[in-house]
Amino acid sequence: MSLVIIFTLVTLLAVFATLRTLREKNFFASGFAIATVLVFGWFTIMTVLYNGYPPAA
DSSP: HHOOOOOHHHHHHHHHHHHHHHHHHHHHHHHHHHHHHHHHHHHHHHHHHHHHHTOOO
């Protein structure tokens, strides 16, 4: 369960970072922020689908 929470927090922070860097027109940082959202968002979704929420023991 803690893994899902950590992945979700990282994904949410990356979404805020993406919005901020796009607003500032910092495209290099936007690329890394978007990549972080995609990777950690995928990990979050697949962890919830595979283990459920809360995960089975």
